[in-house]
Amino acid sequence: MMENSTIAAIATPPGQGGIAVVRLSGPDSYRVAEQVFRPADSRKRVADAKGYTALYGQFADGEELFDDGVALFYRAPRSYTGEDVVELSCHGGSAVARRLVEACLAAGAVPAGPGEYTRRAMLNGKMSLTQAEAVMDLISAGGRQGAALANAAKEGALARKIAAQQEVLTALQAHLTAWVDFPEEDVPALETDALRQSLEQVKAGLEELIQNYDAAAVLREGIDCAIVGRPNAGKSTLLNLLAGFDRAIVTPIAGTTRDVVEQAVQLGEIRLNLFDTAGLRETDDPVEAEGVRRSWAKLAEAGLVLAVFDGSSPLAKEDLDLAKRCAGCRAIALVNKEDLPVQFDTGAIAPYFAMVIPVCCKEEGAKKVIAEAVARLLGTARIDPHAASLSGQRQLSAALRARDGVQGALDAVDTGFGLDAVSVCVDDALEALYELTGENASEAVIDQVFETFCVGK
């Protein structure tokens, strides 16, 4: 299905960079390019450019030439989207690229919607749905590992992992089917223990995928992180350490920071969306009390909590209250002011945290120590970027549905329901898994029945 519009958008990620690429796709790509790009060699014409060739030249907005760069040409269907495509590489900096896009729009292109290139590629049969989803993730992947994960999905590690679960479940269902549909043949009865073992095995495989997805999602999407602590424990110093410049106001007067301050920082391979929070203490000041309330709320919803304690003063009641609130969160205790004599009772708060780490937030080296602790806690450190990984919501929801089905089957076994109930749950799980690979679960099961069991009159 060819789309009749020609779309234009900046194809490179936002932010500073050496070059930026504006991509045109659609039947009028060459006509639009002709208006915004003047080849340096005046004998060359954009309209005559062959696929997979490049021209050097200048970019024009109306009559005004504003930058120079390269145009790369693709002819349908041999392009990413399967349509005529022209990629215009201009100098980096969003102002130049944005001006180029505006010039393209003025020349008749329309702005591309989110994922529009990939959608067109899929519609034109250039990629499958699974591939398209992996590409969408590839595009949005931030760090190095994020990109490797997206690639692994494309290369089929996921397909292999899913196939392994399919295989166990298909064999199980084939056995159930043979046993049910051919009651008079000597198909061995399915032992409850063996049944439970197969189901547990698949459940574990699926859960690994789901947990990896969560960890991989942290790599792709970053994680919300609350910074909490008693006033003047060093929260803002920590924020500044992580952010690399003075983001929050740091003063020695307790209760300076009143707002939840938002800041995205890259900590190793993980993007933390930081929330510095107003100091947590009893107060009569209504403005500060509101800040305190928000701090607690933030704590409950954050994906990661960094709790800062002042190591140079004795354990206060507020410290212990805070520690107790952290129980059940993914929380790391940072015992600050390591450089000063230790007064703090670390043992009292340790039970409420996954990790307790002595640091000095004023020192640059603390950042690496914190980064390692965070990676360890979130499980991103142990992600093998080449291992199977679910990419995108569709795959995750299929995996969740499959796990749900397997769990339902286990429950049916445990509560003494008939194997018909078990097999219906297994069906559900199989459907979800086969949907991911686009095959038909019921045919696969039936094929297996006749391959494995000698049944029939």
Added chain:
Amino acid sequence: MNHLGDYDVIVIGAGHAGIEAAHAAAMLGAKTAVFTMSLDAVGNMPCNPSIGGTAKGTLVREVDAMGGLMGLAADATALQSRMLNRGKGPAVHALRVQTDRKKYNAWMKHALELTPGLAIHQAEVVEIQVEDGHVKGVITQLHGEYGARCVVIATGTNLGGKIFVGDAWYASGPDGMHASNALTDSLRAAGLPLRRFKTGTPARVHRRSIDFDKLERQPGDPEETLQPFSFLTTAPVKNLVDCYIAYTNPTTHKIILDNIQRSPLYGGMIEGVGPRYCPSIEDKVVRFAGKDRHPIFVEPCGENTEEMYLQGASSSLPEDVQNAFYHSIVGFEHLEIIRPAYAIEYDCVDPTSLEPTLESRHVRGLYGAGQFNGTSGYEEAAAQGLLAGINAARNALGKEQLVLPRQTSYLGTLVDDLVTKGVMDPYRMMTSRSEYRLTLRQDNADTRLTPIGREYGLVSDERWARYQHTSQVLEAERARLHATHVKTAPLQEAMTAAGLTPAQQGGLADELLRRPEISYSLLAGVIGWGEGVTPMLAERIETEIKYAGYIARQDRMIRDMARREKTLIPDGFVYDGLTGLTLEAREKLNKIRPRSLGQAGRIPGVSPSDLAQLSIALAAAQKKEASHD
């Protein structure tokens, strides 16, 4: 050519499919004629002398619920009855009876004779007449010409039939019926895509030659538990005979393997594709070399015959090899073969050329049913015959066609599988083929289908009254269980008496019934049996309540699917413009011509990404249409 009459519907064949088709068409008010090559072979059972079994038993109940004949005939001629799969869960309970095949034939022949508006002709149809892509009538071998608005083909293994025993072969239908060859040419000339399938059957042997003392006896279920197939049958079912089990052994297998080249299946003489679920004994021995024995079920063919059927030992080996391997089996040392085992090859149609109404897309007004459509089994045939008969009659009478969605019935599932997925080998119904098997149970076929049968005019007043009564009893009992509080003390007492760990406390009856260990009869001991609740209905209520959670799981799937089923694909939708579809998907969609997005999704080779694009294209087409309005 002698023009001898005109009919709304002509049915070719009076096997299990043809019987239901002819009966249904006539009952719907169409002027109907059924043609059979021999009235002595109406409802013949050339294979097992039994009706029902897993999934098949549910099909029989469905045919019965809609007003068909098979259930009544099976009840009337039953020799032994068993409910298979008891203990494996109510969704897979399967009723099967051994039948007296001669009595069955007589019962069915009489039932057709008693059907008002149905003409019966013993004649071979040798040609179908087609004009402008629409069927016009048939011609018999006696040069008789009959006009017809619609024709149902239910030719079984007679169409192009060819029997093989060792290196001998001859054109024939089963049990000495002659093969119908001319009709094949006529159907091919009309453009129907025909193919060859194969099936086989074991030897029939003399009862006196079997040493029953050496075999395992297989009696029927206890008489007090026996249920009839038909929702109409009131007479009690009785066990009149026993069946027996024998086993092959390594000597048997060696004899077969030593002579395997003499089997036409392995010698390459047979081109037809055989059913996977009905392997010949040669297949079993070759493919499952690790198994040192295979069971053989010894079943009587009737009360007034000494013929016994050897289920599980079909073969196409030469007679001398058959004698040798049968004689190697314990209990069969002196076996006298009356009819040797044989393989039979026949012509059938590629069912993907049919609509979900079972009408051919190549010749309008022409319907197929049974083995002609690529299935196997009496029950599968009867179910399709019923649907084909209904639709042929309604087509002839100018009424809308009936399509049964998958989630309504095994019948709907069967037809959808046939026309959507096609078949690689003869299709047998299995419980695993239905994703809705918890709700498509044999005990509730009436609730699922009797109202449809009534609406279409197949369900008699008597059956309708029976159904309404059942519905009322069920409804009242559900309400009573939901309103009755069971006291703790008597409940604990009853549970203790039944050898169960007593529940902590009482509660609403229907909630207690949810527990796996508490049965209806246990509860009834405390609160009394419901008014009009038979043991069968009690079991049904218990299943509904116990499985409510799992049924809800299926209902969610049914709803999801119903949404996709509702996205219709317009007639003549052009797939060639959708360059995003894989080549395979485009070819398949062009061939199957699915009616809905749901059906498209079930076609093998159509992937979720194909489906996504198709759904976008359908949405776009709809938008375009809306903007033109």
